[in-house]
Amino acid sequence: MTPFILLELQPVFVWLYNLLKKIGLSGSWLTIVSYAGLSLIVFGLLSVVALFLVWWERKVSGHVQQRYGPMRNGWHGWYQTLMDGVKLLLKEDVKVVTRDKAVFFWAPIIAFVAAFVPYVVIPFGKGLIVADLNIGILYILAVTTFMVISLLMAGWGSHNKYALLGGMRSAAQVVSYEVPMVASILTVIVFSGSLSMVDIVNVQSGLFFNWFIFRLPFGPIAFMVYITAATAEANRTPFDIPEAEQELVAGYNVEYSGMKFAMFFLAEFINMFTVGAIATTLFLGGWHGVILPSWLWFFVKTLLVVFLLMLFRWTYPRLRVDQLMGFAWKFLIPVAFANLVLAGWMKYARWYW
Amino acid sequence: MGVLKDLKELMRGLGIAGKHLGRHAVTIQYPEERWTVPERSRGVVVLLSDKETGELNCTACMLCMRACPTAAIFIDAPRDENKRKHLKEFRVEHSICCYCGLCEEACNFSAIKLATKYEFSTFKKEDTLWDMNKLQEVGRDVPYVDTRKKKPVKKPVEPKPTPPSVEATKDAKTQPDAPAIDKEKPDTKNDVDSPAAPPEAEEKRDNDKNEGKG
Numbered sequence: 379m380t381p382f383i384l385l386e387l388q389p390v391f392v393w394l395y396n397l398l399k400k401i402g403l404s405g406s407w408l409t410i411v412s413y414a415g416l417s418l419i420v421f422g423l424l425s426v427v428a429l430f431l432v433w434w435e436r437k438v439s440g441h442v443q444q445r446y447g448p449m450r451n452g453w454h455g456w457y458q459t460l461m462d463g464v465k466l467l468l469k470e471d472v473k474v475v476t477r478d479k480a481v482f483f484w485a486p487i488i489a490f491v492a493a494f495v496p497y498v499v500i501p502f503g504k505g506l507i508v509a510d511l512n513i514g515i516l517y518i519l520a521v522t523t524f525m526v527i528s529l530l531m532a533g534w535g536s537h538n539k540y541a542l543l544g545g546m547r548s549a550a551q552v553v554s555y556e557v558p559m560v561a562s563i564l565t566v567i568v569f570s571g572s573l574s575m576v577d578i579v580n581v582q583s584g585l586f587f588n589w590f591i592f593r594l595p596f597g598p599i600a601f602m603v604y605i606t607a608a609t610a611e612a613n614r615t616p617f618d619i620p621e622a623e624q625e626l627v628a629g630y631n632v633e634y635s636g637m638k639f640a641m642f643f644l645a646e647f648i649n650m651f652t653v654g655a656i657a658t659t660l661f662l663g664g665w666h667g668v669i670l671p672s673w674l675w676f677f678v679k680t681l682l683v684v685f686l687l688m689l690f691r692w693t694y695p696r697l698r699v700d701q702l703m704g705f706a707w708k709f710l711i712p713v714a715f716a717n718l719v720l721a722g723w724m725k726y727a728r729w730y731w
Numbered sequence: 732m733g734v735l736k737d738l739k740e741l742m743r744g745l746g747i748a749g750k751h752l753g754r755h756a757v758t759i760q761y762p763e764e765r766w767t768v769p770e771r772s773r774g775v776v777v778l779l780s781d782k783e784t785g786e787l788n789c790t791a792c793m794l795c796m797r798a799c800p801t802a803a804i805f806i807d808a809p810r811d812e813n814k815r816k817h818l819k820e821f822r823v824e825h826s827i828c829c830y831c832g833l834c835e836e837a838c839n840f841s842a843i844k845l846a847t848k849y850e851f852s853t854f855k856k857e858d859t860l861w862d863m864n865k866l867q868e869v870g871r872d873v874p875y876v877d878t879r880k881k882k883p884v885k886k887p888v889e890p891k892p893t894p895p896s897v898e899a900t901k902d903a904k905t906q907p908d909a910p911a912i913d914k915e916k917p918d919t920k921n922d923v924d925s926p927a928a929p930p931e932a933e934e935k936r937d938n939d940k941n942e943g944k945g
Contacts, residue, residue, distance in 0.1 A: 442748055446756045602738075693748040694741070 390506070391416055420497055420508060424648055429459040431647040435688055442692040469636040474537055477633070481535030485528050486634065486641040492524035493645035493652070499575050500655045503665045503673030507576060514575035515563060518656065519556075522611070525649065526552045529613075529620060529630045532642070536633035544629030547699060548620035551610055554706040555617075559607035561714035565600040565721045566590050566660045579664030589663035596721040601661045603714045605686070608653040610706070613646065614687055616694035619702060654683035770874075773830045773845035776803075776823045777870030778863065787867055788842035788879060791816040795834035795843050803828040823866060825851065826859040839879075846873045 394415045398408055433448065433456060440447025448455030473482070499514040501507040511517050526549050533545020569590065570578040582588050591601045610617035621629030631642045658664060658679040667675035697705065759766050768774065779788050791808030807820035834843050848869065853859060861869075 438752065441754075441756060442752050444751060444754055444756050445758050446760070449760060689745055689748050689752075693744040 424497060427651055428644045428647045432459045438688045466640040467637055471636040474633050476537040478535040481531045485532035485535055486638040488524055489528035489645040490641040492528060493648040495521045496652050501575050501579055501664060503676055506673055510574055510576045513573045515573050532630040538633050540626045541630050541632045544620045544626045554703060555607040555610040558603050558710035558714040561718050562600040562603040565596055565718050568721050568725050575659050579659055582663040583666055591661040596717050599717045603710055609687060609690060612649045612653050615691040616696050617702060619699055650684055650687055654680035657683045768847045770847055772847055773832045774847050774849040775851045776828060777844055777846045777873055778866040779842055779844055779870050779875050780867055788840050789818050790840050791818040794837040798833040798837035801827045801829050821863040822860060824860045841875055841877050841879050844875055
């Protein structure tokens with residue numbers, strides 16, 4: 379049986395394939411189980427990353443405010459998140475009587491799945507990609523939109539005005555900020571000439587001045603527009619009006635408790651990592667770097683972007699709803715499109731290197 | 732270019748956040764490390780003992796009991812056949828006490844003080860009522876400045892109102908730890924056998940205090 383998606387996570391896949399072959403699997407089962415194992419490996423890796431990010435966020439938050447953050451569990455509280463997860467697993471799953479049962483149940487699951495799905499096409503390193511789709515970045519843009527649906531579902535299913543308001547705000551915000559984000563991504567695609575993530579990274583090979591962020595003048599502008607829009611997409615401060623604590627208690631996830639809440643929470647942090655991963659792939663040269671192995675470069679760059687998002691949270695105050703919309707439609711979108719036109723013109727005139 | 736200016740300000744904000752990130756946390760990890768509170772902070776109420784004899788300074792004058800706004804202090808001091816009061820029982824109910832320090836202000840004999848100790852929570856309500864022994868034991872190692880007058884001597888002697896000499900003042904100021912027991916306020920017409928010193932003990936209490944944290 380030929381794999382219907384060409385697998386590119388070669389070293390890991392080959393190792394897994396041979397291992398299963400030794401055990402005695404054969405034929406189509408071998409391929410299917412290998413895929414499943416590979417998915418599990420990526421899933422496990424991302425779960426660990428999400429747990430780490432929760433801990434890191436708390437540490438950064440603490441230290442910006444000159445606190446310590448979690449300190450009790452292990453060295454500087456390194457397994458605090460694990461303990462929180464255990465607590466959330468053991469907690470009662472409180473359900474509102476007036477909820478919309480099916481919608482309430484599926485919302486966290488869709489959020490969780492939508493957070494993991496983009497990692498099919500994200501290159502973790504040289505050759506370390508699950509599937510090199512030729513429409514990679516388009517695929518990511520398409521599947522990350524499921525997050526909005528899940529937030530809207532959570533808001534609607536909860537039968538709670540705060541949750542509903544949060545979900546509605548989230549939908550409005552994400553739909554608005556999708557436009558400048560896509561425009562800034564298009565700027566990159568104009569120059570890479572391909573939607574495939576691997577091709578985009580390969581175009582930026584070489585030293586750091588080949589990265590798209592250093593392609594003057596449109597590179598930095600596109601990067602800044604992307605980071606701003608992506609912060610809004612990930613519902614993070616200063617664009618966190620879907621869960622503005624002072625206005626909406628907790629936003630769309632008010633009525634969720636226990637493991638369902640944890641799924642929303644983890645999905646949020648994985649989204650953050652996705653933002654970092656896309657920024658790395660599109661603007662920061664992906665896995666390219668010197669001396670260190672490629673996957674390490676990828677993680678270092680991604681975590682730096684995530685760290686930037688964390689600093690945003692403790693630097694900038696939250697925007698009002700109308701300011702948020704005004705910022706997206708009156709400023710970001712014109713800038714992004716002007717930048718796109720500039721990039722296209724430069725590409726046409728071959729004023730680039 | 733308003734946009735560039737705004738961008739610069741945004742970057743400045745990030746810089747400030749980053750600067751604070753690099754600073755050391757001010758949190759105290761409580762059970763492992765403890766904060767030495769300033770010396771004048773008001774913690775647990777204790778009874779002070781004389782440094783030489785080890786007896787309580789309290790004369791059972793009841794001033795603190797009257798000064799107490801929440802009636803947390805109970806003093807039992809029956810008179811003996813010479814009509815002298817003897818301190819029999821002194822209780823402080825720490826769950827009622829509002830830690831205002833009025834008893835300390837009212838006391839003329841350096842007998843009661845709000846010490847800097849702050850760890851006296853218990854599991855039982857009864858344990859918040861401290862009797863005389865406990866108050867004395869906890870107050871044993873509490874540093875204090877003795878502002879007592881010389882204890883009245885039985886035999887009356889002629890008062891010698893000598894003016895305070897400059898040397899004596901200097902001495903008292905340079906030695907903050909000198910026992911103030913020999914000092915005497917000049918305006919009090921008591922039986923004294925020592926030259927009177929100016930009433931700077933009160934100032935000293937404020938001055939030689941603490942470089943505590945915070």
